Amino acid sequence: MTPFAIAGVQMHVSALHSNVEGMRHRLEVLMARFPWTQMVLFSELAPFGPLDRFAQPFPNDALQQFRDDARRFGIWLIPGSMFERAEDGRVYNTSVVINPDGDIVAKYSKMFPFRPYEAGIAAGTEFCVFDVPEVGRFGLSICYDIWFPETTRQLTSAGVEVLLHPVLTGTTDRDAELAIARATAAQFQCYVIDVNGLGAGGVGRSLVVDPAATVLHQSAGQEDMFPIEVDLDQVRRQRETGIKGLGQVLKSFRDREAEFSVYDRSSGADAYLKTLGPLETPRQGSTRGLHMSDPRTALNHTERPDIPPHNLSVFQGKTGSD
Structure with missing residues (x-):
């Protein structure tokens, strides 16, 4: 012992x-x-x-x-x-x-x-x-x-x-x-x-x-x-x-x-991680990561002010893209 x-x-x-x-x-x-x-x-x-x-x-x-x-x-x-x-x-x-x-x-x-x-x-x-x-x-x-x-x-x-x-x-x-x-x-x-x-x-x-x-x-x-x-x-x-x-x-x-290729940053095995949004504090009413059936609510314009409201529908059904 x-x-x-x-x-x-x-x-x-x-x-x-x-x-x-x-x-x-x-x-x-x-x-x-x-x-x-x-x-x-x-x-x-x-x-x-x-x-x-x-x-x-x-x-x-x-x-x-x-x-x-x-x-x-x-x-x-x-x-x-x-x-x-x-x-x-x-x-x-x-x-x-x-x-x-x-x-x-x-x-x-x-x-x-x-x-x-x-x-x-x-x-x-x-x-x-x-x-x-x-x-x-x-x-x-x-x-x-x-x-x-x-x-x-x-x-x-x-x-x-x-x-x-x-x-x-x-x-x-x-x-x-x-x-x-x-x-x-x-x-x-x-x-x-x-x-x-x-x-x-x-x-x-x-x-x-x-x-x-x-x-x-x-x-x-x-x-x-x-x-x-x-x-x-x-x-x-x-x-x-x-x-x-x-x-x-x-x-x-x-x-x-x-072998775990995810630890090789150049391998591409972590491609999914790159689709996730920035590391930041959530905002009130955030819809990040949610699948929204209505394209008008698929992405809150206040979260991505760089995208005009009429283009938000292209993000319908995508998760983690904001």
Whole structure:
């Protein structure tokens, strides 16, 4: 058995002032109550909230305080993420991994900002994989990243056994996200530690899933600290023998005969995707993507002012063309 104790902290997050001291206070309480905790994960954008006007340069004072806390408690610490203002002016959604010596050993910027709603946030391009000595290999993704299985595929193909997943989901798609978290654990035979915030930080309902897609812990809608001891040997066993002795998913992917031409942008396999409209926020009364039987309503002229009303009938029966 290779046990390792990971605690998620689901806490109230304010949008208009710093939450750093609140995080440090909860960390103090957590370690007093559960001193056997070895790693702590906070939710996405917990330190300074969801508004990018509070973007910070890296390094910054808050990171130094978190480094001090990691060293003081002898823990691995992932203090959620924060908006990072880079030297070139671009803003990223960035997380760091701090080891028990207080060193930042990894840094990760969210690959899939929640566009179009997070317009203006730059996308990261580097994956985050790090090892906890004598324990196992961990990977980090942030919120919307998990909706794209390619991100977890890359991480687990590099040997990641535990996916750390800070989120900020305060919207009605939380049920879908929870389903994706469970599916991710089963598809990639890994633990998923999914930590959401409260208030401006989300609707809670944080989740811990094991590599057989069994829910080990499900938070509700109030503050919660949940240390869970995971067993990395369970990951290794199931990757060799299958989930409950059944599907050996990673090995089946490794031994595949098919190649996926959709990932070659020049192959033309993604031609359908090019027929979809622009990535933008829906407008009131939008009919995008709907099949309309009446050519006069097949396309709302306010959505495509470049097309005269008398030409709208040519779009009848087409989906995604606006």
